[in-house]
Amino acid sequence: MSDALLETRAVAKQYVMGRETIDVLRGVDLCVRAGEIVAIVGASGAGKSTLLHLLGLLDRPSGGEVLFRGAPLGQARSSERARIRLRHIGFVFQFYHLIHELSALENVLLPRMMERSTFAWWGARGEERARAKAQLDALGLGERRAHRPAELSGGERQRVAIARALVSDPEVVLCDEPTGNLDEHTAAEIADVLFDLSRRTRKTFVLVTHDLELAGRADRVLTLHAGRLE
Numbered sequence: 001m002s003d004a005l006l007e008t009r010a011v012a013k014q015y016v017m018g019r020e021t022i023d024v025l026r027g028v029d030l031c032v033r034a035g036e037i038v039a040i041v042g043a044s045g046a047g048k049s050t051l052l053h054l055l056g057l058l059d060r061p062s063g064g065e066v067l068f069r070g071a072p073l074g075q076a077r078s079s080e081r082a083r084i085r086l087r088h089i090g091f092v093f094q095f096y097h098l099i100h101e102l103s104a105l106e107n108v109l110l111p112r113m114m115e116r117s118t119f120a121w122w123g124a125r126g127e128e129r130a131r132a133k134a135q136l137d138a139l140g141l142g143e144r145r146a147h148r149p150a151e152l153s154g155g156e157r158q159r160v161a162i163a164r165a166l167v168s169d170p171e172v173v174l175c176d177e178p179t180g181n182l183d184e185h186t187a188a189e190i191a192d193v194l195f196d197l198s199r200r201t202r203k204t205f206v207l208v209t210h211d212l213e214l215a216g217r218a219d220r221v222l223t224l225h226a227g228r229l230e
């Protein structure tokens with residue numbers, strides 16, 4: 001085996017809407033190697049988010065296979081897919097997807113809580129809080145940890161989301177239009193954060209965006225068009 005981390009083989013995805021079937025992905029072959037930063041670009045509606053959700057085991061393909069470290073997982077049990085997702089895959093979304101009622105720190109702690117039983121959490125929570133705090137500190141949010149999302153700027157919210165994506169020390173981080181909801185200046189700042197992180201930690205990043213400048217900073221840029229990667 002090579003150092004392939006995430007792969008799709010002939011992946012197809014259809015959405016059935018009443019009597020209509022939409023072929024969004026029509027045979028996508030992708031191999032993301034450990035440590036690389038891959039950008040996927042394409043027009044709005046090209047299927048970028050769909051592909052990212054399949055790579056992150058958030059959805060299942062209609063055909064073909066999705067593999068994590070060579071293991072086929074497209075049809076694996078939900079519990080197995082969730083386990084791999086929690087341990088190895090971090091997510092950053094355009095609209096942050098933070099829980100409004102929770103503080104920045106609690107949002108970052110969430111994936112850690114989900115990995116454990118209530119009982120195990122009780123024993124580990126001190127250590128976990130320290131870990132989440134360190135992650136927020138590293139992203140310049142030490143003073144903001146008690147704030148709720150509504151009390152944070154867009155850039156700060158995205159930093160919290162990045163802290164949440166990294167807190168479990170995943171091997172790969174999947175980003176869906178991570179700067180798409182930010183003004184130009186903040187978008188550049190968040191792009192710097194992501195690229196600094198990926199170079200420093202040598203984590204694998206898959207970045208979906210329609211921003212060609214952002215994509216241009218990746219190791220490799222692939223274009224999704226007519227359901228296929230070019």
Ligand SMILES: Nc1ncnc2c1ncn2[C@@H]1O[C@H](COP(=O)(O)OP(=O)(O)O)[C@@H](O)[C@H]1O
Pocket residue numbers: 015016017022024042043044045046047048049050051
């Ligand atoms: N859950 C869904 N049900 C039906 N159609 C969907 C669903 N999700 C996405 N689509 C359709 O699939 C196409 C690709 O969507 P998406 O992956 O979000 O594209 P992108 O992220 O490139 O803008 C669009 O035409 C969209 O309307």
Ligand SMILES: [Mg+2]
Pocket residue numbers: 048049050176177
């Ligand atoms: Mg999208």
